[in-house]
Amino acid sequence: xxxxxxxFVIVAVLVALTQADISNPQVKATFxxxxxxxxxxxxxxxxxxxxxxxxxxxxxxxIACVMKEFQVLAxxxxxxxxxxxxxxxxxxxxxxxxxxxxxxxxxxxxAKTVDEPCESAYNFGQCIKNEMIARxxxxxx
Numbered sequence: 001x002x003x004x005x006x007x008f009v010i011v012a013v014l015v016a017l018t019q020a021d022i023s024n025p026q027v028k029a030t031f032x033x034x035x036x037x038x039x040x041x042x043x044x045x046x047x048x049x050x051x052x053x054x055x056x057x058x059x060x061x062x063i064a065c066v067m068k069e070f071q072v073l074a075x076x077x078x079x080x081x082x083x084x085x086x087x088x089x090x091x092x093x094x095x096x097x098x099x100x101x102x103x104x105x106x107x108x109x110x111a112k113t114v115d116e117p118c119e120s121a122y123n124f125g126q127c128i129k130n131e132m133i134a135r136x137x138x139x140x141x
Contacts, residue, residue, distance in 0.1 A: 027066075034065030053126070057118060064121035077120035079110050105131045 035045060044059040067073035071083045088102035109127035113120040132138075 030066050030069045031062070034062045034069065038062045038065055055122065060122040061118040063125060064118045067121045067125075068117070073117060073121050073124075075117065077113055077115050077117040079106070079113060079120075079124055081106060081110070101135060101137070 034040075038058050038061040040056075040058040040062050044056050044062065047055050048059050048062065064073055068075070072080055072087075074080055084106055085099075085102065088106075089099055092098035092102065105128055108131060109124050112123040112127045114123065
């Protein structure tokens with residue numbers, strides 16, 4: 001997988017999903033595929049781009065689909081810790097403090113997951129984003 005311009009893959013995916021111009025071709029292709037497979041409307045795509053917290057089920061399922069495609073989300077709605085940490089370590093470029101924060105955020109946010117994958121992906125992503133903001137971490141590096 002290509003590297004994304006964020007420290008942690010989940011935020012990279014969510015930020016990429018909400019940018020009007022997705023510059024990473026792999027993420028764009030995956031996003032477009034997921035918009036189609038989840039039957040998301042142009043309105044659903046706009047709510048994703050607007051960082052709205054009031055997303056339709058289809059919009060949440062687009063997030064889940066992208067996370068599944070990148071193997072971060074399992075079919076049962078659980079976050080794949082090993083994949084999440086692999087990306088966090090890779091993107092932290094040896095910064096032990098960032099890896100520690102990624103681990104802490106995983107521990108906090110994985111508790112927000114549920115059995116329904118679309119809700120789980122949305123809950124986890126929102127939690128990670130909020131944790132990064134609370135820690136004064138940039139969402140895009």
